[in-house]
Amino acid sequence: xxxxxxxxxxxxxxxxxxxxxxxxxxxxxxxxxxxxxxxxxxxxxxxxxxxxxxxxxxxxxxxxxxxxxxxxxxxxxxxxxxxxxxxxxxxxxxxxxxxxxxxxxxxxxxxxxxxxxxxxxxxxxxxxxxxxxxxxxxxxxxxxxxxxxxxxxxxxxxxxxxxxxxxxxxxxxxxxxxxxxxxxxxxxxxxxxxxxxxxxxxxxxxxxxxxxxxxxxxxxxxxxxxxxxxxxxxxxxxxxxxxxxxxxxxxxxxxxxxxxxxxxxxxxxxxxxxxxxxxxxxxxxxxxxxxxxxxxxxxxxxxxxxxxxxxxxxxxxxxxxxxxxxxxx
Numbered sequence: 001x002x003x004x005x006x007x008x009x010x011x012x013x014x015x016x017x018x019x020x021x022x023x024x025x026x027x028x029x030x031x032x033x034x035x036x037x038x039x040x041x042x043x044x045x046x047x048x049x050x051x052x053x054x055x056x057x058x059x060x061x062x063x064x065x066x067x068x069x070x071x072x073x074x075x076x077x078x079x080x081x082x083x084x085x086x087x088x089x090x091x092x093x094x095x096x097x098x099x100x101x102x103x104x105x106x107x108x109x110x111x112x113x114x115x116x117x118x119x120x121x122x123x124x125x126x127x128x129x130x131x132x133x134x135x136x137x138x139x140x141x142x143x144x145x146x147x148x149x150x151x152x153x154x155x156x157x158x159x160x161x162x163x164x165x166x167x168x169x170x171x172x173x174x175x176x177x178x179x180x181x182x183x184x185x186x187x188x189x190x191x192x193x194x195x196x197x198x199x200x201x202x203x204x205x206x207x208x209x210x211x212x213x214x215x216x217x218x219x220x221x222x223x224x225x226x227x228x229x230x231x232x233x234x235x236x237x238x239x240x241x242x243x244x245x246x247x248x249x250x251x252x253x254x255x256x257x258x259x260x261x262x263x264x265x266x267x268x269x270x271x272x273x274x275x276x277x278x279x280x281x282x283x284x285x286x287x288x289x290x291x292x293x294x295x296x297x298x299x300x301x302x303x304x305x306x307x308x309x310x311x312x313x314x315x316x317x318x319x320x321x322x323x324x325x326x327x328x329x
Contacts, residue, residue: 016107028061028253032078032088033071035193037217041275042090043067045145045268061251069194075173081242082138090145090237094174100133101316105325107176108313109183109232109306113329115146115273118234120328126321131238135282140243142258143265144274147211153224153289154207158297161185161305170196170208177209179309180233184302193218200224209270211235213272216279221289228292232302239265 032049035090036042050063056178070078077089078099093106099319112118121127122144131141152158154167165185171177173190181188189205193214199205200223212234215221239261246254294302314322 010202015278023077027033028249030061030062030088030257031064031066031071031086032087032090033066033077034090035069035074036067038067040148040213040217041268041272042145044271045264046090048267049260049264051264053257056260057253059327061257063225069192073192075192078139078240080250081137081240082328084242084245087143087245088239088241090239092147092172093234093236093238094172094177096134096238097173097175099137099139102130102133102318102321103175103238103314104174104313105130105317105321106234106236107174107180108310108317108322108325109180110303111310111322111325112149112234115148117325118146118236119269119329121325122236124324124328125326131307134240135243138243139240140246141238141240142246142261143239144269145237145239146264146269147213147235147237148272150209150211150233150235151215152207152209152228152230152232153215153220153226154228156206157226157227157292158207158228158230159292159294160301168204170199170205171184176309176313177233179312180306183306183309196220197223209233212276212280212283216283221283221286224289224291226290227283228294230299232306 001200030053032046034042034046036045038047046065046067050065053061053063071086072089074089074091074095077086077091078095080086081089091294093103095104112121127144135139156163156167161184164181166187168187169181170191171181171188172193178188178190191199191205196208197218197220200208200220207224209232210220215227221227249257283289310322
């Protein structure tokens with residue numbers, strides 16, 4: 001009996017070990033890669049998503065966050081999602097031109113007067129439809145995250161459009177944003193976000209456009225003499241995942257992740273408004289740069305100079321989408 005007992009015991013241990021391996025392998029390890037600092041609205045939103053997903057789903061998931069372009073920059077994260085190297089990314093809305101032209105609506109200059117108008121459009125019918133604009137190419141949007149409206153910076157004062165002529169501006173890889181700067185006779189230079197500080201510091205570019213949180217967290221204000229509070233464009237993000245991976249998830253896990261993402265979106269978007277005000281003031285308090293306020297007349301000059309970009313891209317975007325966005329003002 002003793003040898004049989006040992007055999008049974010050994011088999012039981014082996015089975016238990018195998019069950020442990022299976023249990024471990026059943027855990028869904030989910031990588032979320034982004035390019036900004038952890039103390040930004042997107043960085044905090046990603047951490048909140050991790051916290052809530054692991055609270056809701058327990059050991060069924062493990063969320064790993066990779067900020068500051070540790071894994072991929074925004075130009076490389078979408079192919080990485082399709083390959084399965086990461087499961088979530090949150091590129092700026094300017095980064096999707098290769099995948100769909102419709103999202104270029106968010107790059108149009110002076111389209112949204114404030115962030116309430118942005119939320120109105122994103123939460124509305126057309127905005128929600130845009131989350132699935134890339135599903136035919138394997139990418140599904142699961143949420144919009146705010147960063148805010150963009151400001152112009154340079155080492156010379158930018159008060160009227162003519163002041164930008166001949167100046168080299170770092171931009172994201174967006175044809176709309178390139179056209180926006182060309183409309184004021186500036187020179188757009190597409191460049192990775194992670195390279196921007198050194199490019200400004202060394203004079204490779206003269207200026208850039210960004211939100212207050214990015215200007216502060218990446219210390220762009222240290223290497224720019226002037227910031228014009230132009231609020232001329234939007235820098236928001238779409239959290240995206242692989243359509244195939246998302247639809248193939250266990251429904252319980254997908255539902256839990258959806259709940260966590262919805263809560264994280266609310267959290268990140270609320271935080272964005274708070275951080276925008278705080279970090280704008282922090283830039284002012286630093287004394288490193290001068291903040292320029294535009295008069296109503298000068299603001300109108302910038303609007304007039306850049307407005308033709310709307311017509312230039314209306315065919316690609318869809319006039320119905322542009323109209324729906326403008327109506328939210």
